[in-house]
Structure formats: structure tokens, C-alpha cells
Amino acid sequence: MTLDAAAYDALALSLKVSLVATLFSLPVAIAVAWLLARRRFPGHALVSALVHLPLVLPPVVTGYLLLLTFGRNGAVGGLLESLGIVFAFRWTGAALAAGVMGFPLMVRAIRLSIEAVDPRLEEAAATLGAGRWAGFARVTLPLIGPGILAGAVMGFAKAMGEFGATITFVANIPGQTQTLPSAIYAFLQVPGGEGAALRLVLLASGVAIGAVLLSEWLARRMAARIGA
Amino acid sequence: MSLSVDIAHRFDGFALEAAFEAGSGVTAIFGPSGSGKSTIGNAVAGLLRPDRGRIELGGDVLFDRAQGICIAAARRRIGVVFQEGRLFPHLDVARNIAFGARYAPAGAPGLDEGAIMAMLGIEPLMARRPRSLSGGEKQRVAIARALLMRPRLLLMDEPLAALDGPRKDEILPYLERLRDSGTVPIVYITHSVAEIARLADRIVVLREGRVLRQGDITDVLSDPAMVPLIGVREAxxxxxxxxxxxxxxxxxxxxxxxxxxxxxxxxxxxxxxxxxxxxxxxxxxxxxxxxxxxxxxxxxxxxxxxxxxxxxxxxxxxxxxxxxxxxxxxxxxxxxxxxxxxxxxxxxxxxxxxxxxxxxx
CATH class of the missing domain: 2.40.50.100 (RNA polymerase II/Efflux pump adaptor protein, barrel-sandwich hybrid domain)
Incomplete structure (x- = not known):
């Protein structure tokens, strides 16, 4: 029973962490994707490389870099702590780690969908009187809906599965920072924990498959609505 | 409302240097592909910033390189009808048409919505999606969309070039009605003399980025010097x-x-x-x-x-x-x-x- 309680705690925490990570990183991902897809500026390649960094770095390195930056003694972490925002060894830190790790996947999916939108449609919107924001909101955004959805699902799935950076940055504190993967790892470390680990594996798989199915269904509806 | 253009632009080994005026009625910009017609159109619409020059509409400066003025496309109030229509695929015809109406200043002159719908025969298409429209229908919707924003100038960039012969003949009477309504001056970019003969009051002849001739179409088209420019069979x-x-x-x-x-x-x-x-x-x-x-x-x-x-x-x-x-x-x-x-x-x-x-x- 205690194992089950810990398992459900981990699931609830993972869902919360992933949802918060996705919601917070999505607007940033859209902005960065738009910048990379539609603007040419000095440092374009550098920004693109930075965005993709969490994808290619060992997760433990990303976690350590987060700790260095957002830890209590980190440059940004110290500053934020004076504002009452703490990441290190809190669930918020898990969300930050999950968001950072999922970010490249989100940007990639959204950038591809923006590149697929004919810029001449945006020009047409401008000639009709729509400024840059209005044109983006009324033409580009609806047309990239499926791409945003795909990016969000990818980001969410990545957040649900994120382990290396999370455990490095916020450790593995049951009820506080113990996400689903961390819990699976923890159960596998104790004798007799295989059963609980297996239940969590099934749970994690169920959530992942459910998310993908839901996104497929939403994407189909959205595609029909935008006439793509 | 008169448009005055005097611009120079250079890209990919192509140099445009054009000056012309367009008043009320239909002014055709005529030239073969690669003569710089669309570059001029884009500069007037605000979609391209020329290297040099000045563009004025009804006394307002839209662009002046020397003074660093370049009014954004969204604020020029020039309705553009593109060759490919460029209707928004996620919106039905009614929403496409209404897209720019909210940006029209209150009291701006122009035909009212009902008159535009009737003139272009849009009513039966209102609930349709762009992809289910024929080429001719798409262009009629694109024209209605541009008119509903109550533009000060209507710029049509090869609006019939993507249509086959019968579709062109189907849409030309709509364009004649629009011209005869006299509500908005039209700049009509085309490489087709037949369209010019049907629609234009004035013509600006463009060749390799230069204006060779401009004037009333009856004068210009009956000028023997125009024959080599237009082509012996088309003249x-x-x-x-x-x-x-x-x-x-x-x-x-x-x-x-x-x-x-x-x-x-x-x-x-x-x-x-x-x-x-x-x-x-x-x-x-x-x-x-x-x-x-x-x-x-x-x-x-x-x-x-x-x-x-x-x-x-x-x-x-x-x-x-x-x-x-x-x-x-x-x-x-x-x-x-x-x-x-x-x-x-x-x-x-x-x-x-x-x-x-x-x-x-």
C-alpha cells in the first residue's frame, strides 16, 4: 500500500511537472520557432544550435548545468531566490528540467510547421491591413495549430520520461521531486521493488500511448478545420 | 487619387528603374515576365523596399528612401489581388472576405458590402472553403476581399494569368463592372495585351526594368513603334x-x-x-x-x-x-x-x- 501511494504520488507529480513544463515552454518555443523559421539575423545558427543542445548533451550534463545556473548558489538561482522562486530540489526544478529537455523537440515540430506556411499568405494578410501580430494570430497561428499540438505532445511525452537531468538537478525525493521515471529507478534499486516498478512502467506506457492517440485525434480534427 | 512611382531596385543581376503615374481608372503595367512588373507591384504594396526612390499615393508619401520613410504594407490601404489568389485556406469565403474589413477606417469611401457581393457574384460561395473553388471563383473572392477593406488603390498582379481561356472570359466582365463602378483606381499588372485592350485606360510599357512608354491605351496601342514590343501577332x-x-x-x-x-x-x-x-x-x-x-x-x-x-x-x-x-x-x-x-x-x-x-x- 505504501508502495502504491508512492507510485500514485510519482504519477501525479509527473503529470503536474510535465503539464507545467509544457504550458510554460510552449509560448517560448513558438516564439523561438518563428524567429528561426522566418527571420535571418546574425547568430541565427548559434541560436539554433543552443536550442538543440539539450538534445545532444548527456542529460546529466544538462542537469548539472541547470544546477550551476539555477541552484541556490547559481547566478540566476540566487537572484530568483531573492524573489521567492526556488528551483533546486523542488518540483518546480523538475518542471524546469523537463521543459528544457523537451524544448528542442517542441521548437523543431513548430518550426517545421511554420516553414510549411506559405509566407505569401502572411503578405496577403498584411496588404489587407493586418499588422505583424494580427497577421500571425489570424493566419499563421491557426495554420500551424497541428504543428503546435505535435510539439506540445512531444514536449509533454519527453517531460514525462525525463530522468537524467531531473535527478541531477532536483534529486529523487519521494513526494517532492520523485517523478515517474525516478520512482521506477528507485523501486528497481530496492529488493522486491520489481512489482511496483512494473506497475509504474505500465502506467507510464498508458499515459504515453493515451497522449499520442489524443494528439492524433486532435490533429485530424484541426486539419479538417483549417482545410489543410 | 493618383499614384506616383519613381523607384530603382537591383537584385540578382536585374536592375529596375521605373517612373510612372497612375490616376483614376485602370492603369495597366505591361511587360513580359522578367520586365520588373511584379517588383513594382510589390514596392507599391509595401512588400518590397526598393533601393532608391519615392512612392506617393494621393499626396501621401508611402515610401521615400532618402527621407527614410517606408509605410508598412498593413497601413498603406492598398488592396492587392495576387495571381494565385492567396485566399486563407483555414477560413471559408465569408471569413476570407471579411478579413480586412475591420481594418478599414470608419467612413472610408467605397462600395458597400452588398454591392461588392452582387457585382462579383459572391453570395452563392459564402460557405465554401477556398480549396473547393474554381480558379475564377477564387479570383472573384480575392477581389471582393481586397475591396472590402476599402482600399485607396486596387493593385492587381496578373490576376488572370493562372486561369485558362474560358475562365478568363468568365471573369473579364466582372472586372469591367468593377472598373465602370469607378470606386477605386486600379493598377493592373499583366503581360496580356488582350486584357489591357479590354480593361485599361492607360498603359505603362515596361521592358527590362525600364518604362519605355506610357499614355492612353488608344494612343499607345495604335503606335507603330509598339509593334515590336507587343509582338506582331498581338499588336x-x-x-x-x-x-x-x-x-x-x-x-x-x-x-x-x-x-x-x-x-x-x-x-x-x-x-x-x-x-x-x-x-x-x-x-x-x-x-x-x-x-x-x-x-x-x-x-x-x-x-x-x-x-x-x-x-x-x-x-x-x-x-x-x-x-x-x-x-x-x-x-x-x-x-x-x-x-x-x-x-x-x-x-x-x-x-x-x-x-x-x-x-x-
């Missing part, structure tokens, strides 16, 4: 003709200010003014009034200007009262007839030579 004058006698089954009579044309297939009412495009190659020249000839149009004329081409052809302009007719004959015939400017002659035209599509309102 021809536009006559402004008034229907004086109508004979639906037979030949109707049309006054061209110095002569009478007799043409079949005229459906216009008596008193109505039509534009008739007469191809230069369909006009014969005779020194004496021909007799026993099947041609129904034999018009007394005076040779005005003669221009020899590089090939075997010669272009001449013939004055018929106030009207001017362009004819193309061979150099051999010119020698034989010893034609000189000022000589009296007869212009001969087969009644059936004028195609139905070459008669417009």
Missing part, C-alpha cells in the same frame, strides 16, 4: 465605338468617330460605348475603294505614320477621323502601293475578324 489598336444600330442576328453598326464599323455578335444596346480591339494583321490597305469585295468594313483613312520592322513586315497607323487604326502589311506591299504619310487610302477589315473576346464594354 493592334483599340477603337472606342458607339453602337448606333443593333442587329442581333446580323451585323450591327458602330460609330468610331470618323467611320462606321459593321460587326457581328454585338449584344450591347444602341447608344452603348464599346471597346473594339482590331489586330493589326487583320487590317488591309487599299489605294482605291475596293469593289466586289466580301469585307464589310471599308473605311476611308489617311496614312499617318509608317514604321519598317527588322523583318518583312511594316506597321502603319491610319487615321480615321478621330480614331487611329494600326495595320500591318509587308514591305513589298508598301513599295507596290508607294504609301507615304498623308496619303488617302482605305482600311479594309473583315467583319468576322474581330473576336468576341476582343469586344468589351
Amino acid at each position: 493592334g489598336s483599340v477603337l472606342i465605338a458607339k453602337v448606333t444600330e443593333r442587329s442581333p442576328g446580323g451585323l450591327s453598326r458602330l460609330e468610331i468617330g470618323g467611320g462606321t464599323l459593321r460587326l457581328p455578335g454585338i449584344e450591347a444596346e444602341v447608344g452603348q460605348t464599346l471597346r473594339v480591339r482590331v489586330l493589326a494583321q487583320d487590317v488591309l490597305v487599299s489605294l482605291a475603294r475596293p469593289e466586289g469585295l466580301s469585307s464589310r468594313n471599308i473605311l476611308p483613312a489617311v496614312v499617318e505614320e509608317i514604321r519598317r520592322g527588322d523583318g518583312p513586315g511594316v506597321a502603319l497607323s491610319l487615321r480615321i477621323g478621330e480614331a487611329r487604326l494600326l495595320a500591318r502589311i509587308t514591305a513589298d506591299a508598301l513599295e507596290d502601293l508607294a504609301l507615304r504619310p498623308g496619303m488617302d487610302c482605305y482600311a479594309v477589315l473583315k467583319a468576322t475578324a474581330v473576336a468576341r473576346a476582343d469586344i468589351g464594354s
Whole structure:
């Protein structure tokens, strides 16, 4: 029973962490994707490389870099702590780690969908009187809906599965920072924990498959609505 | 509302240097592909920033490189109809059309919505999605969309180029109605002389990024110097003709200010003014009034200007009262007839030579 309680705690925490990570990183991902897809500026390649960094770095390195930056003694972490925002060894830190790790996947999916939108449609919107924001909101955004959805699902799935950076940055504190993967790892470390680990594996798989199915269904509806 | 353009732009080894004016009515910008037409269109619409120059509309400076002024496209209030329509795929026709209406300033002049819908026949299409529309329907919707933002100028960039022949003929009457409504000046970019003959009041002839000629279409198109620019088979004058006698089954009579044309297939009412495009190659020249000839149009004329081409052809302009007719004959015939400017002659035209599509309102 205690194992089950810990398992459900981990699931609830993972869902919360992933949802918060996705919601917070999505607007940033859209902005960065738009910048990379539609603007040419000095440092374009550098920004693109930075965005993709969490994808290619060992997760433990990303976690350590987060700790260095957002830890209590980190440059940004110290500053934020004076504002009452703490990441290190809190669930918020898990969300930050999950968001950072999922970010490249989100940007990639959204950038591809923006590149697929004919810029001449945006020009047409401008000639009709729509400024840059209005044109983006009324033409580009609806047309990239499926791409945003795909990016969000990818980001969410990545957040649900994120382990290396999370455990490095916020450790593995049951009820506080113990996400689903961390819990699976923890159960596998104790004798007799295989059963609980297996239940969590099934749970994690169920959530992942459910998310993908839901996104497929939403994407189909959205595609029909935008006439793509 | 007059548009004044004087710009220079250079890219990919192409240099545009063009200055022209466009007033009320339809001003055609005519040139082959690669002559810089669309570059001019984009600069006027605010989608391209030229290297140098100035663009003014109705006294407002839209662009002035030297002064660092470049009004954003969204604030120029120039309605643009693109070749590919560029309708928004995620919106139905009603929403596409309404897209720009909210940005129109209150009280801006222009046709009201009902009149635009009726003029362009949009009502039956309102619930449809762009992808289910035919090419001609798409362009009508695109025109309505541009008009509903109450533009100060309507810029049409090859609006018919993507359509096949029958679709073009289907949409031309809509464009004539729009022109005749007189609500908005139109700049019409095209490489088709046939469209210009039907629609334009003025023409700006563009070649390799330069303006070679601009003026009223009746003057420019009947100028022998235009023949090599337009192409020998396409060259021809536009006559402004008034229907004086109508004979639906037979030949109707049309006054061209110095002569009478007799043409079949005229459906216009008596008193109505039509534009008739007469191809230069369909006009014969005779020194004496021909007799026993099947041609129904034999018009007394005076040779005005003669221009020899590089090939075997010669272009001449013939004055018929106030009207001017362009004819193309061979150099051999010119020698034989010893034609000189000022000589009296007869212009001969087969009644059936004028195609139905070459008669417009």
C-alpha cells in the first residue's frame, strides 16, 4: 500500500511537472520557432544550435548545468531566490528540467510547421491591413495549430520520461521531486521493488500511448478545420 | 487619387528603374515576365523596399528612401489581388472576405458590402472553403476581399494569368463592372495585351526594368513603334465605338468617330460605348475603294505614320477621323502601293475578324 501511494504520488507529480513544463515552454518555443523559421539575423545558427543542445548533451550534463545556473548558489538561482522562486530540489526544478529537455523537440515540430506556411499568405494578410501580430494570430497561428499540438505532445511525452537531468538537478525525493521515471529507478534499486516498478512502467506506457492517440485525434480534427 | 512611382531596385543581376503615374481608372503595367512588373507591384504594396526612390499615393508619401520613410504594407490601404489568389485556406469565403474589413477606417469611401457581393457574384460561395473553388471563383473572392477593406488603390498582379481561356472570359466582365463602378483606381499588372485592350485606360510599357512608354491605351496601342514590343501577332489598336444600330442576328453598326464599323455578335444596346480591339494583321490597305469585295468594313483613312520592322513586315497607323487604326502589311506591299504619310487610302477589315473576346464594354 505504501508502495502504491508512492507510485500514485510519482504519477501525479509527473503529470503536474510535465503539464507545467509544457504550458510554460510552449509560448517560448513558438516564439523561438518563428524567429528561426522566418527571420535571418546574425547568430541565427548559434541560436539554433543552443536550442538543440539539450538534445545532444548527456542529460546529466544538462542537469548539472541547470544546477550551476539555477541552484541556490547559481547566478540566476540566487537572484530568483531573492524573489521567492526556488528551483533546486523542488518540483518546480523538475518542471524546469523537463521543459528544457523537451524544448528542442517542441521548437523543431513548430518550426517545421511554420516553414510549411506559405509566407505569401502572411503578405496577403498584411496588404489587407493586418499588422505583424494580427497577421500571425489570424493566419499563421491557426495554420500551424497541428504543428503546435505535435510539439506540445512531444514536449509533454519527453517531460514525462525525463530522468537524467531531473535527478541531477532536483534529486529523487519521494513526494517532492520523485517523478515517474525516478520512482521506477528507485523501486528497481530496492529488493522486491520489481512489482511496483512494473506497475509504474505500465502506467507510464498508458499515459504515453493515451497522449499520442489524443494528439492524433486532435490533429485530424484541426486539419479538417483549417482545410489543410 | 493618383499614384506616383519613381523607384530603382537591383537584385540578382536585374536592375529596375521605373517612373510612372497612375490616376483614376485602370492603369495597366505591361511587360513580359522578367520586365520588373511584379517588383513594382510589390514596392507599391509595401512588400518590397526598393533601393532608391519615392512612392506617393494621393499626396501621401508611402515610401521615400532618402527621407527614410517606408509605410508598412498593413497601413498603406492598398488592396492587392495576387495571381494565385492567396485566399486563407483555414477560413471559408465569408471569413476570407471579411478579413480586412475591420481594418478599414470608419467612413472610408467605397462600395458597400452588398454591392461588392452582387457585382462579383459572391453570395452563392459564402460557405465554401477556398480549396473547393474554381480558379475564377477564387479570383472573384480575392477581389471582393481586397475591396472590402476599402482600399485607396486596387493593385492587381496578373490576376488572370493562372486561369485558362474560358475562365478568363468568365471573369473579364466582372472586372469591367468593377472598373465602370469607378470606386477605386486600379493598377493592373499583366503581360496580356488582350486584357489591357479590354480593361485599361492607360498603359505603362515596361521592358527590362525600364518604362519605355506610357499614355492612353488608344494612343499607345495604335503606335507603330509598339509593334515590336507587343509582338506582331498581338499588336493592334483599340477603337472606342458607339453602337448606333443593333442587329442581333446580323451585323450591327458602330460609330468610331470618323467611320462606321459593321460587326457581328454585338449584344450591347444602341447608344452603348464599346471597346473594339482590331489586330493589326487583320487590317488591309487599299489605294482605291475596293469593289466586289466580301469585307464589310471599308473605311476611308489617311496614312499617318509608317514604321519598317527588322523583318518583312511594316506597321502603319491610319487615321480615321478621330480614331487611329494600326495595320500591318509587308514591305513589298508598301513599295507596290508607294504609301507615304498623308496619303488617302482605305482600311479594309473583315467583319468576322474581330473576336468576341476582343469586344468589351
